[in-house]
Amino acid sequence: MPWSVAMMVVLIVMIVTIGRVSREKYRTGRTQSRLSETGADPRAYDEIRQLKERIAVLERVITDHHGRSDLERQIEELRDR
Template identity: 60%
Template sequence: MVIAIVLITAVTRMQREKYRGLRDADDHALPADAIASREEIRQLKERIAVLERVITDNHGSADLSRQIEELRDR
């Protein structure tokens, strides 16, 4: 009985370490994807800020045209 308990505990620990190792291996690939995602989110936030400014400000058509062209150039 004691041997069975020790065996079950050992197998459980081995499986836990195996899955922890697989999870850690996936985490090493994450930073490149995370960096790309963060950069894309930053760019989208900048574009949204410009669009909000364009919509809410009343600077005239020349300023509006310039800001629209800046968005197209990105």
């Protein structure tokens, strides 16, 4: 095999390898930035879950037409959390 062909094969392999490594680095960076945006901390997930529950209760309070005592009970449940 001529020297130039061997060198071309080596260069192609290097280019492909560098491309794959760069792509994986980019993916990892994007994943880590997404995790930091969402706060990969379990406490953050718990807080989000609690806020969603509160929003659901508030939506029910606003859209449902219950008596005053039921409304006060739901508000007190929200305060206790």
